[in-house]
Amino acid sequence: MSDPVNFVANWLKTVFTNWGVSPTWTTIIISIIGVVVLAGVALVIDIFLVWVERKVVARFQDRLGPNRLGPFGLFQPIADVIKLLLKEDITPDKADKFLFNLAPVLALGMAIALWAVVPLAPTVIGSDLNVGVLYIVAIGSISTLGIIIAGWASNNKFALVGAFRMVAQMISYEIPMVISLLIPVILAGSMGINSIVKSQPVWYIVLAPVAALIFLISSQAELGRAPFDISEAESEIVAGFHIEYTGMKFGLFYAGELLHALTIGGFFSCFFLGGWRGWGAETYPILGIVYFFIKAFFMYWVIMWIKYTFPRIRIDQMLNLNWKFLTPLALAALIMTALLDKIFQNASSVVYIIVMLGGNLVLLYIAYLVTGIYARVERKKVASPEDNRVNFPIKSGANIVETQSSERVQA
Amino acid sequence: MQTDWLYIGIMLVVAPTFAILALIIPRILAPHKPSKLKSETYECGIQTVGDTWVQFKAQYYNFALIFLIFDVEIVFLFPWAIAYRQLPLFGVIEGILFILILVAGLIYAWKKGLLEWS
Amino acid sequence: MTGLQILFLIIAAITLGGALMVVTTRNLIHAALWLILCLFGIAVLFVLLDAGFFAVAQVVIYIGAIAILMIFAIMLTRKVAKDSGSQTNSTWPIAGIVAIVFFGGLVFLFQNWQPIHTLPPTLPQGYNSIEQLGMALVSPDGFLIPFEVASILLLTALIGALVIAWGKNK
Numbered sequence: 001m002s003d004p005v006n007f008v009a010n011w012l013k014t015v016f017t018n019w020g021v022s023p024t025w026t027t028i029i030i031s032i033i034g035v036v037v038l039a040g041v042a043l044v045i046d047i048f049l050v051w052v053e054r055k056v057v058a059r060f061q062d063r064l065g066p067n068r069l070g071p072f073g074l075f076q077p078i079a080d081v082i083k084l085l086l087k088e089d090i091t092p093d094k095a096d097k098f099l100f101n102l103a104p105v106l107a108l109g110m111a112i113a114l115w116a117v118v119p120l121a122p123t124v125i126g127s128d129l130n131v132g133v134l135y136i137v138a139i140g141s142i143s144t145l146g147i148i149i150a151g152w153a154s155n156n157k158f159a160l161v162g163a164f165r166m167v168a169q170m171i172s173y174e175i176p177m178v179i180s181l182l183i184p185v186i187l188a189g190s191m192g193i194n195s196i197v198k199s200q201p202v203w204y205i206v207l208a209p210v211a212a213l214i215f216l217i218s219s220q221a222e223l224g225r226a227p228f229d230i231s232e233a234e235s236e237i238v239a240g241f242h243i244e245y246t247g248m249k250f251g252l253f254y255a256g257e258l259l260h261a262l263t264i265g266g267f268f269s270c271f272f273l274g275g276w277r278g279w280g281a282e283t284y285p286i287l288g289i290v291y292f293f294i295k296a297f298f299m300y301w302v303i304m305w306i307k308y309t310f311p312r313i314r315i316d317q318m319l320n321l322n323w324k325f326l327t328p329l330a331l332a333a334l335i336m337t338a339l340l341d342k343i344f345q346n347a348s349s350v351v352y353i354i355v356m357l358g359g360n361l362v363l364l365y366i367a368y369l370v371t372g373i374y375a376r377v378e379r380k381k382v383a384s385p386e387d388n389r390v391n392f393p394i395k396s397g398a399n400i401v402e403t404q405s406s407e408r409v410q411a
Numbered sequence: 412m413q414t415d416w417l418y419i420g421i422m423l424v425v426a427p428t429f430a431i432l433a434l435i436i437p438r439i440l441a442p443h444k445p446s447k448l449k450s451e452t453y454e455c456g457i458q459t460v461g462d463t464w465v466q467f468k469a470q471y472y473n474f475a476l477i478f479l480i481f482d483v484e485i486v487f488l489f490p491w492a493i494a495y496r497q498l499p500l501f502g503v504i505e506g507i508l509f510i511l512i513l514v515a516g517l518i519y520a521w522k523k524g525l526l527e528w529s
Numbered sequence: 530m531t532g533l534q535i536l537f538l539i540i541a542a543i544t545l546g547g548a549l550m551v552v553t554t555r556n557l558i559h560a561a562l563w564l565i566l567c568l569f570g571i572a573v574l575f576v577l578l579d580a581g582f583f584a585v586a587q588v589v590i591y592i593g594a595i596a597i598l599m600i601f602a603i604m605l606t607r608k609v610a611k612d613s614g615s616q617t618n619s620t621w622p623i624a625g626i627v628a629i630v631f632f633g634g635l636v637f638l639f640q641n642w643q644p645i646h647t648l649p650p651t652l653p654q655g656y657n658s659i660e661q662l663g664m665a666l667v668s669p670d671g672f673l674i675p676f677e678v679a680s681i682l683l684l685t686a687l688i689g690a691l692v693i694a695w696g697k698n699k
Contacts, residue, residue: 171593185489
């Protein structure tokens with residue numbers, strides 16, 4: 001009884017075989033049952049994520065959050081869902097009807113589809129795909145498509161601008177994210193997510209903290225959560241790509257975003273925090289599921305923490321951070337990991353860990369120094385009137401300083 | 412191998428089906444009283460002017476181009492990363508050379524100011 | 530007919546239908562989305578051929594990057610997203626006949642070509658094709674030169690594309 005999930009699967013298999021179902025159909029039927037159960041569980045968790053999100057943001061903002069319905073307001077999301085189901089759905093006249101409906105389906109569907117490759121426990125995994133990491137990236141590309149469809153099909157200027165910003169952000173941050181994922185792949189020698197988890201007696205956050213940091217930042221941007229939420233900046237474009245969506249269609253976008261955030265937390269824990277690894281997880285897989293969800297929810301909380309702490313950044317800052325900082329840093333980390341690992345692979349494990357960790361820390365320190373120098377140069381550029389090639393509209397404050405100083409020169 | 416993909420295939424069918432179900436239930440339960448005003452394009456209360464189809468900044472295209480090149484590069488690197496354990500140091504350096512050549516492209520775009528958003 | 534063959538026929542039909550819609554639909558954005566359906570069908574065909582890596586690479590590169598680039602390019606244009614001209618010209622019946630004849634010829638040729646009737650050998654247990662690909666990419670007696678040349682080609686493509694895209698604005 002240490003592994004109830006596989007126990008049920010095997011029991012079903014014997015039942016079907018006794019009924020005279022051929023092995024192929026047995027596999028297909030069991031896969032369908034597995035998928036439906038997994039997707040159902042993901043959706044139930046998703047409903048309660050609404051509660052988690054509201055409760056946590058309330059705490060960050062020194063409020064109480066929902067606390068009326070049920071213990072600690074636990075039944076609030078159920079009321080929310082009933083309300084969404086009963087709301088009138090408004091489709092704008094000018095919208096492209098089919099695509100308008102397709103976009104929210106893609107948004108939630110792809111967030112659920114990611115769970116197919118999440119290893120919940122050593123033996124509980126939907127599909128141990130040998131290209132798991134790229135599968136995540138591929139599903140991410142389809143979500144990107146969902147957003148561009150939403151923006152275009154709404155036939156609304158705000159929606160289109162929001163979609164453009166979001167897509168530009170998602171495709172930009174996909175680069176450092178995928179490069180940072182290459183590092184666990186190199187260390188584990190496999191793209192299967194379960195193999196990556198299995199090869200982590202030492203969590204990869206120790207061996208590759210830089211990659212973990214880059215993955216965290218860039219997945220935050222992939223999610224479009226603050227500070228990277230220029231795509232739905234309320235003060236500029238109202239709600240971005242989902243401005244025209246009402247009722248359950250909006251609900252699907254919302255649910256998709258929350259579930260995606262938890263999924264990213266889960267993947268972070270798989271790649272860098274040892275996934276289901278923990279005391280006794282090998283013998284009692286059910287414990288592995290518990291460990292996995294503890295780590296996933298911890299990372300989900302970190303993602304929320306970032307979201308509710310930082311102010312929104314501008315689009316030029318977003319692009320600069322990605323192309324001038326994260327991408328070069330990720331490439332440097334990749335090169336460094338590849339070299340150090342090859343040179344020290346036969347060293348004792350203590351030496352190996354120290355070398356990898358030390359290399360990463362040195363890299364972080366260099367990155368810190370370089371950004372410091374870069375910032376100083378930028379500030380000088382803004383401050384000196386002769387060499388002012390920076391003309392972002394938002395830097396008008398700096399321009400005032402500049403005009404004053406040039407006037408002073410004339411005077 | 413194919414069992415793994417079978418599961419993925421079923422998932423890619425079932426997951427959108429759940430979402431479609433969530434869209435069908437309101438069709439039955441929710442009221443439906445469309446009016447001309449309701450189904451107009453939302454623009455904070457003012458009438459929308461002109462086409463939605465406005466010309467976008469060419470820079471979005473530039474970033475998509477740079478992204479495309481890097482995406483192709485990274486997909487090339489995945490087989491290399493998987494074979495990494497079996498490779499001699501020479502093979503590892505080959506991969507690094509591959510990365511460095513692409514970094515030259517990034518540096519080019521940076522120096523030409525194509526990474527600036529203006 | 531096995532289940533796999535039926536699946537192949539369905540996917541192939543969807544792929545071809547998508548491809549047909551790309552060239553017949555009037556709306557450019559719709560054409561791009563049909564193209565994405567077509568590319569996705571090809572990814573599924575890769576899966577049926579047991580080439581999982583190519584399937585995901587197809588989705589990541591073609592759908593995730595190239596199709597997005599195309600949509601961006603369409604949106605950069607002004608009001609040409611709807612094509613109003615005639616979609617056929619006077620020679621379309623001849624072109625159709627030629628296409629059908631060529632298709633029939635290909636089918637006839639493949640009927641007599643032996644390798645198409647043999648099933649691929651099953652891979653040995655634990656054979657890691659992606660790892661073999663990775664080894665071959667950087668081994669001197671494998672594809673080392675094409676691999677490095679590919680990187681230079683990508684660099685050239687990047688610089689060239691940026692020069693063309695940026696040339697007039699600066």
